[in-house]
Amino acid sequence: MPERELSEQIRRRLSAALDDGAPLVAPLPSQARFATLHGATPSPRWRLRALTVAAAAAGIAVVAFAGSPQPRQWVVQTVNGITKQVGIPAGSVSPSPRDESPTSGQANEPTESPEATQEPRESPEPAESPDGDDTPQSGPGQPQPSPTAEPSDGGGGGDHSPEPTPSSGDGGSDSGGDGR
Amino acid sequence: MGAEGEATSAASRPGNRDDFDRLYRENYPRLLRILYAITGDAAAAEDCVQEAFMKAWRAWPRFRPERAPEGWLHQIAVNTAISYRRRAKLRSVGEILRRLGRPAAGRDPGDAATVADVVKALAALPPRVAADFVLRYHHGYNNREIARLEGVSERTVGARLAQARDELSRRLGPEWRGELPTSKTAGVHFPGERSGVSDA
Numbered sequence: 001m002p003e004r005e006l007s008e009q010i011r012r013r014l015s016a017a018l019d020d021g022a023p024l025v026a027p028l029p030s031q032a033r034f035a036t037l038h039g040a041t042p043s044p045r046w047r048l049r050a051l052t053v054a055a056a057a058a059g060i061a062v063v064a065f066a067g068s069p070q071p072r073q074w075v076v077q078t079v080n081g082i083t084k085q086v087g088i089p090a091g092s093v094s095p096s097p098r099d100e101s102p103t104s105g106q107a108n109e110p111t112e113s114p115e116a117t118q119e120p121r122e123s124p125e126p127a128e129s130p131d132g133d134d135t136p137q138s139g140p141g142q143p144q145p146s147p148t149a150e151p152s153d154g155g156g157g158g159d160h161s162p163e164p165t166p167s168s169g170d171g172g173s174d175s176g177g178d179g180r
Numbered sequence: 181m182g183a184e185g186e187a188t189s190a191a192s193r194p195g196n197r198d199d200f201d202r203l204y205r206e207n208y209p210r211l212l213r214i215l216y217a218i219t220g221d222a223a224a225a226e227d228c229v230q231e232a233f234m235k236a237w238r239a240w241p242r243f244r245p246e247r248a249p250e251g252w253l254h255q256i257a258v259n260t261a262i263s264y265r266r267r268a269k270l271r272s273v274g275e276i277l278r279r280l281g282r283p284a285a286g287r288d289p290g291d292a293a294t295v296a297d298v299v300k301a302l303a304a305l306p307p308r309v310a311a312d313f314v315l316r317y318h319h320g321y322n323n324r325e326i327a328r329l330e331g332v333s334e335r336t337v338g339a340r341l342a343q344a345r346d347e348l349s350r351r352l353g354p355e356w357r358g359e360l361p362t363s364k365t366a367g368v369h370f371p372g373e374r375s376g377v378s379d380a
Contacts, residue, residue: 002360017296037234
């Protein structure tokens with residue numbers, strides 16, 4: 001049985017109805033919704049970046065835990081500074097917070113601030129401080145005071161002689177001579 | 181209006197982004213029209229087409245090339261529109277329940293004889309029937325092409341088209357029933373047929 005055909009007029013009406021109602025503004029493929037899904041899969045470029053960042057992090061970690069003292073201290077200081085800026089209590093992170101520059105003594109961290117002021121107490125580290133990126137406190141001009149404090153006790157004993165160093169100065173200088 | 185969707189010449193490699201973009205460009209207009217006829221709402225049609233392409237993109241790596249990608253996309257799109265209609269129906273039932281007891285808003289007289297009536301009538305058809313009607317009379321596919329696209333028999337397509345013409349002629353006027361191809365009766369109204377709907 002032959003099929004009925006719509007007249008041309010009716011077809012035009014049909015087309016007009018469909019075209020008027022749904023004007024064809026096809027978004028570009030890049031703007032289509034599926035394109036957002038496509039972006040979700042990691043591209044090789046992203047993988048490369050992630051790999052680079054991971055390698056850098058691993059390098060920093062190696063230096064921080066197994067490197068020679070000087071770079072290690074630098075790393076520790078940097079991490080410490082960042083954690084302070086971010087606002088994480090960083091007391092446990094740093095073995096040597098003493099080298100914090102004046103900026104580090106922010107009001108946020110009560111635990112940190114006293115240490116920053118009483119730097120010389122931390123005996124083990126200050127030995128490296130003079131050659132490192134030292135703070136204005138230990139002074140550009142006086143190399144003596146800082147070495148004096150630490151060699152006296154060589155270890156945790158530094159805490160027992162709280163603040164003798166900068167002011168009392170000479171008291172420790174003699175003992176500091178054999179230090180580093 | 182040829183059967184533009186029929187010829188997607190280049191082979192489609194599953195998972196290939198460029199091939200999928202090409203399919204998107206070639207099929208979007210056709211699918212938008214079909215889904216507009218099914219949903220009766222341009223925004224919903226657009227939404228459904230985008231959703232359909234999202235589904236297709238997710239399944240694209242698993243697409244089997246022995247099948248025509250146009251038919252595959254068509255099926256996804258029509259299924260998406262069917263789901264939309266189901267949800268819309270549920271929403272409208274909820275709406276009716278909420279309005280129970282309140283006076284119904286009168287019909288806007290301006291609605292009467294607009295082209296929107298055609299879309300409304302199409303949207304009242306079963307989804308696959310509406311889709312076939314649009315493919316046949318708007319996009320210019322023949323029955324065989326529609327059957328191939330949808331993976332059904334030509335007889336099924338013919339039955340759906342007949343159903344569509346019957347329904348539309350009831351809603352929009354007898355001229356939507358169509359004419360037998362051999363007759364020379366274009367524009368002639370048969371005496372017992374309704375002719376109330378103007379072409380305007």
